[in-house]
Amino acid sequence: MTFVLVVDDDPAILRTLTINLRARDYEVETAGDGRSALQIVDERMPDVVLLDLGLPDLDGVDVLTRLRGFTEVPVIVVSARSEPDDKVEALDLGADDFITKPFSIEELLARIRVVSRRNAVDEPALVVLAGDLRLDVTESRATRGDQTIHLTPIEWKIVETLARRRGRLVRQAELLHAVWGSGYERQTNYLRVHLASIRRKLEPDPSRPTLFLTEPGIGHRLAASDAAR
Template sequence: MTYVLAVDDDPAILRTLTINLRARDYEVVRAADGRSALQVVDERMPDVIILDLGLPDLDGVTVLRRLRAFSQVPVVVLSARHDSDDKVEALDAGADDYVTKPFDMAELLARVRAAVRRSGATDAPLVIESGDVRLDVTERRATRAGQEVRLTPTEWHIVEVLGRRQGRLVRQAELLHEVWGPGYDRETNYLRVYLAQLRRKLEADPARPQMFLTDPGIGYRLVT
C-alpha cells in the first residue's frame, strides 16, 4: 500500500485528499504545517508527498529544501500560486511535479502515480558491501569472506529496509511497521532478537557491531 503524506493548511482540501486517496487504497497521513510534515517524515518516510507551498509556518519551498537535504522522496506540489517563478522555484528546490489549485482530482492522482513510478525506489537493485560482507538484496544472496550465509526472509526484509536508507536512522516504529505491518509498532523485542541474529551472522564481532548500529531507544541504521 502506497503511503502518502498530504500537507495543506486548508482542512477542506486535506479532507478531500484523504477521502479520495483512501478510496483508492492509499494509506494517508495529514499535516497542516511544515514543521508537522517534517516530523511525520522523521518518524516514517512516505512513498510520496503532496505539498502546499503556502503553509502558515515554514514556506513549502523551505520544507522542500529541508527534505532534499536527506531524501529523494517524490514530492508533488499542490499550490494556489500560478506564477511561473513560483513553479520554477519549487521545481528547482526539488519538486517532482507542480499542480495548481483549483485542481482536478483525477489529474492529481495521475501525477502522484507517475511520481511514484518515476522514483522506482522500491524496485531499484540493492547491493550492500562492507568489508568482507556482500549482501545482494535483489537476489537474496549473502556472503561473508566468500562463504554463503543463509538469512531468513524476515532478516532479508530488515536488511532491505535499512539498506535503502543506508547510513540514516530508521526509527523502531517505522522498521516494525515495514517488516511486520500495522499493529506491531510497540513490539521492539522483535527488533532486538532479529538484529542480534543478523550481527551473529554478519558482524566480525557481534558485541561491537560495525554495520548494524543501534541508536538506543530510537532506532537502527546500516553503515558500510
C-alpha cells in the same frame, strides 16, 4: 506500503488527504509547516511528498530547495498558486509535478501513482559495505570475505527496508508493516526474534551490535556505512 508526507497548514486539507490516502492503503504523516516537514524527511524518508507552497514559516519553495539539497524523493506541489511562473519555478527547482487547488482526489491519486512508479523504476541497485561484510541488497546476497552468509526471505526484507533508509530511524510499526503487511504493526516480538538472528549472522559481536541498531520502544536503523550503487 507507500509512505506519503502531506505538508499543508490547512487542517481541513490535512484531514481530507489523510482519510482518503489511508483508505487506499497509503501510510500518511502530516506536517503543518516547513520545518516540521524537513525534520520528518530527515528522520523517516517518505516515498512521496505532497507540498503546499503557502506555509507559515518557510515558503514551500524554500522547503523544496532544501529537500533537493539532500534527497531526490518525489515531490508533488499542491498549491492554490496557479500562475505559470509559480509552476515553472517549482518544476525548475526539482518538483516532480504540480497540481492546483482545488483538485480532485482521483487526479491527485493518479499523480501519486505516476511518480511512485517512476521512482520505483529508477531506484538503483544497492550494496552496503561494512568492513569485510558486503550486503548486496538488490541480489539478496551477503558475504564476509569469501564466505557466503544465508539469510531467510523475511530477514532480507528487514535488511532491505533498513538499508534503503540506512542511517535513519525506521519505526517499529513501519518496519512490521513493510515486512509482514497490515495487521502486524503491534507484533514487536517478530522483530525482536528476527533481528537477533540477523545480528548473529552479520554482526562481529551480536551482543554489542554496531550495524543493526535498536532504539528501544521506538524503532531500528542500519548504521550509516559505505555503499555502492
